[in-house]
Amino acid sequence: MEASATKAEPRRNPFSSPMARFIYKRVLTFIPIMLIMSLLIFIIIQLPPGDYLTTYIAGLKAEGQVVEEAEIAMLKEQFGLDQPWYVQYFKWIWNIITDFNFGYSFDFGRPVWPVIAEVLPMTIAVSLITMLFGYLVGIPLGIYSAVRQYSLGDYVLTFIGFLGMAMPNFLFAILLMYGTYIWTGTAFIGLYTEEILLAVNSGAMQWYHVLVHPDFWARMTIPILVMGTDGLCGTLRSMRAQMLDELGCQYVLAARAKGVSEARIIYKYCLRAALNPTVSGLSGMLSKIFNGSTISAIVLNLQIMGPRLYDALKAQDMYLAGTILLVMGFLIVLGTLLSDIVLAWLDPRIRFEGRSAD
Amino acid sequence: MEMNNQPIIQVKNLCVDIKTDEGTLTPVRGVDFEIRPGETLGLVGESGCGKSLTSKAILAINQKKCVSSGEILFRDDKEDTVDILTLDPRGKQIRDIRGRQISMIFQEPMVAFSPMYTIGNQINECTRLHITKDKKESKRITLEMMKKVGIANAEKRYDQYPHEFSGGMLQRALIAMALVCKPRLLIADEPTTALDVTIQAQILELMKELQKELGMAILFITHDLGTVAKMCDRVAVMYLGKIVETGTAREIYKNPQHPYTRGLMGSVHKIGTLKADRLFSIEGTVPLALNLGPGCGFYDRCLDRIEGVCDKADPALTCLGGEHCVACHKCRKEGV
Ligand SMILES: Nc1ncnc2c1ncn2[C@@H]1O[C@H](COP(=O)(O)OP(=O)(O)OP(=O)(O)O)[C@@H](O)[C@H]1O
Ligand SMILES: [Mg+2]
Numbered sequence: 001m002e003a004s005a006t007k008a009e010p011r012r013n014p015f016s017s018p019m020a021r022f023i024y025k026r027v028l029t030f031i032p033i034m035l036i037m038s039l040l041i042f043i044i045i046q047l048p049p050g051d052y053l054t055t056y057i058a059g060l061k062a063e064g065q066v067v068e069e070a071e072i073a074m075l076k077e078q079f080g081l082d083q084p085w086y087v088q089y090f091k092w093i094w095n096i097i098t099d100f101n102f103g104y105s106f107d108f109g110r111p112v113w114p115v116i117a118e119v120l121p122m123t124i125a126v127s128l129i130t131m132l133f134g135y136l137v138g139i140p141l142g143i144y145s146a147v148r149q150y151s152l153g154d155y156v157l158t159f160i161g162f163l164g165m166a167m168p169n170f171l172f173a174i175l176l177m178y179g180t181y182i183w184t185g186t187a188f189i190g191l192y193t194e195e196i197l198l199a200v201n202s203g204a205m206q207w208y209h210v211l212v213h214p215d216f217w218a219r220m221t222i223p224i225l226v227m228g229t230d231g232l233c234g235t236l237r238s239m240r241a242q243m244l245d246e247l248g249c250q251y252v253l254a255a256r257a258k259g260v261s262e263a264r265i266i267y268k269y270c271l272r273a274a275l276n277p278t279v280s281g282l283s284g285m286l287s288k289i290f291n292g293s294t295i296s297a298i299v300l301n302l303q304i305m306g307p308r309l310y311d312a313l314k315a316q317d318m319y320l321a322g323t324i325l326l327v328m329g330f331l332i333v334l335g336t337l338l339s340d341i342v343l344a345w346l347d348p349r350i351r352f353e354g355r356s357a358d
Numbered sequence: 359m360e361m362n363n364q365p366i367i368q369v370k371n372l373c374v375d376i377k378t379d380e381g382t383l384t385p386v387r388g389v390d391f392e393i394r395p396g397e398t399l400g401l402v403g404e405s406g407c408g409k410s411l412t413s414k415a416i417l418a419i420n421q422k423k424c425v426s427s428g429e430i431l432f433r434d435d436k437e438d439t440v441d442i443l444t445l446d447p448r449g450k451q452i453r454d455i456r457g458r459q460i461s462m463i464f465q466e467p468m469v470a471f472s473p474m475y476t477i478g479n480q481i482n483e484c485t486r487l488h489i490t491k492d493k494k495e496s497k498r499i500t501l502e503m504m505k506k507v508g509i510a511n512a513e514k515r516y517d518q519y520p521h522e523f524s525g526g527m528l529q530r531a532l533i534a535m536a537l538v539c540k541p542r543l544l545i546a547d548e549p550t551t552a553l554d555v556t557i558q559a560q561i562l563e564l565m566k567e568l569q570k571e572l573g574m575a576i577l578f579i580t581h582d583l584g585t586v587a588k589m590c591d592r593v594a595v596m597y598l599g600k601i602v603e604t605g606t607a608r609e610i611y612k613n614p615q616h617p618y619t620r621g622l623m624g625s626v627h628k629i630g631t632l633k634a635d636r637l638f639s640i641e642g643t644v645p646l647a648l649n650l651g652p653g654c655g656f657y658d659r660c661l662d663r664i665e666g667v668c669d670k671a672d673p674a675l676t677c678l679g680g681e682h683c684v685a686c687h688k689c690r691k692e693g694v
Contacts, residue, residue, distance in 0.1 A: 250469040259457035
């Protein structure tokens with residue numbers, strides 16, 4: 001973090017710069033926010049009636065199995081479900097802080113962390129790729145649309161932008177899958193072909209091998225389009241609006257009157273100012289990277305975090321769901337902090353705000 | 359200093375058309391004037407008469423939907439005459455003129471700087487673009503100009519952002535940015551309207567001093583007649599996109615001919631001071647420059663109009679002798 005402070009203010013001592021103080025203040029608020037959030041998450045997960053065991057036992061009984069009271073009591077004790085919720089909460093938090101132990105997943109019969117860790121690399125890969133796609137395509141198209149306002153290209157992009165934002169992702173996913181099936185005769189469902197899946201399950205392939213496999217990329221095309229289009233269209237629209245605002249500013253005229261070239265006006269002055277809302281949007285990005293999208297992932301049958309959270313919530317697998325939510329919350333707070341730092345670096349007015357308060 | 363008293367810029371029959379949804383506006387309808395080296399021409403007129411469009415046309419920085427026609431002949435530092443309207447507005451040639459040979463001071467200093475970069479950075483951009491790529495040297499030149507326009511503590515101010523400057527200081531910085539390359543022509547578009555009175559006086563004084571030192575010509579745009587008296591050698595009065603009267607500042611003040619000019623003067627003298635800054639005391643308002651009739655643009659508001667003449671043809675600018683020209687049917691009749 002100090003590195004970004006030095007970058008922003010190369011001429012000043014980083015410890016006395018407004019940027020360093022700004023970051024320091026923001027980091028201090030981090031801890032209470034995390035504690036309050038973890039408590040809220042735990043309470044909310046406890047809210048639905050019953051718990052994992054009641055659901056589980058009801059399932060067993062429905063299958064006609066006999067479950068003895070003694071066994072139920074034993075299981076309850078083993079999972080700590082017989083204790084009041086706040087005791088469970090403090091134990092959970094205490095184990096996380098002292099031991100990096102996030103509890104036990106009832107559904108998987110294993111500690112929570114490995115259950116999360118096994119889908120984490122692929123989740124991050126899928127999310128990062130779709131996000132990069134959204135930004136790398138959306139930002140330049142937004143700039144183009146603004147600079148060539150009312151041109152044919154602008155109208156086409158505007159149309160696509162609204163369409164992309166209005167169409168639900170799952171519908172787009174189904175249309176694409178249907179289309180490719182009709183076209184190629186292959187169903188592009190899930191991230192892995194059977195061949196890759198076998199190799200992964202037998203341990204012959206690691207996730208990073210999968211990432212360089214051509215079949216994987218064929219499978220990724222639809223998820224990228226489906227999940228990336230949303231971000232892309234949002235970025236495109238906000239970039240266009242922002243750029244138009246900036247291009248209309250008097251300082252653009254002043255720069256032009258100095259003899260600055262159009263290209264330089266765009267990237268030196270307008271782009272920097274126009275990135276503002278896009279950068280604010282980054283605050284939710286880390287959390288999205290961790291979770292991936294849920295509904296599209298279910299429709300597309302992608303083995304990533306989103307569907308896993310959904311299953312955990314359904315099964316009342318509370319420590320698994322709680323941990324996923326906690327990590328997401330942590331990443332949102334962290335993302336907000338990072339995006340604030342980037343914003344402060346981009347816009348000197350924010351950097352100086354705290355000054356008078358000191 | 360002028361062995362060579364040929365005009366530095368000649369604007370001939372400049373028109374600016376703007377396409378809008380309601381039709382084509384013609385806010386500038388054939389403007390003619392010229393400015394000689396070292397001279398200050400005041401362009402005066404009510405709000406909306408087309409002063410800013412005219413000045414921006416000279417730098418070819420109007421929006422794309424504003425189409426300029428006519429001629430703007432600029433005599434550059436190599437004594438070549440170029441017609442600015444024939445240049446590509448994004449091209450290298452016009453960009454070399456902008457900032458270095460013709461520069462502009464804007465009306466509102468608060469928004470003429472980008473909030474994202476330091477003042478020093480933005481002034482220095484001009485220096486580096488036109489004078490030297492050498493970092494140290496260009497910073498030295500920039501600082502020198504910042505000191506010259508009266509920015510105290512220039513070294514410290516160099517690294518500050520616009521929001522850390524007061525309005526008056528920002529206007530000084532804007533002047534420094536316009537003058538750092540020692541242009542041959544400075545366009546000052548209402549440079550002091552956003553400032554309070556004492557600061558206004560300081561800024562005007564500063565501009566006069568720098569003009570003496572650098573020998574540049576100034577196109578001074580304003581609607582404050584008091585300022586015109588202080589600053590200008592000659593005056594061009596503009597109404598509804600046309601010059602209706604030009605002459606030396608003395609002639610225009612002593613002997614205004616056009617009814618519009620007289621109205622302006624009257625509105626000043628009535629209040630009894632040259633400090634009256636707005637000219638709203640003429641009856642009526644400037645009509646929109648859309649679907650104008652064949653007659654004089656001032657016809658509806660004119661107290662001396664001749665029916666059957668003034669509403670039939672638009673009077674051309676005719677010289678009454680010396681520098682004094684006026685575009686009015688009545689004046690011409692009386693004058694001859
Ligand atoms: N971009 C534009 N689109 C439509 N009309 C415009 C545009 N720019 C200027 N105009 C019109 O052209 C006319 C002249 O504008 P201009 O800015 O030159 O006025 P001005 O004489 O500088 O006035 P002020 O003293 O208020 O600055 C105005 O009536 C305005 O409505
Ligand atoms: Mg104006």
